[in-house]
Amino acid sequence: MDSYLTLKDDENLFIVDLESVSFLTQDTVSNISSDDKRYYKTPFLYLVSSYSRNQAISWANKKYSYIGKNKKGFWMIYKFKKVGN
Secondary structure, three states, X not given: OHHHHHOOOOOEEEEEEEOOOOOOOHHHHHHHXXXXXXXXXXXXXXXXXXXXXXXXXHHHHHHOEEEEEEEEOOEEEEEEEOOOO
């Protein structure tokens, strides 16, 4: 996820998320992953999509300024901006 190196100051990063498959929090993903019974009952797509979304947003929050989010149907679009140092 080093694409931030190519962004210039004041450029935006958008993370697009399909909420119908990535609705689990990071804590929930961790709890399910450590419980075999819950793990095998939970669709793998939900775990992978939620984990990926959570990691991408966590990473973006460390590298960029959070601007906001916009919901369109089942889609959520998160906006971040690279702020000059």
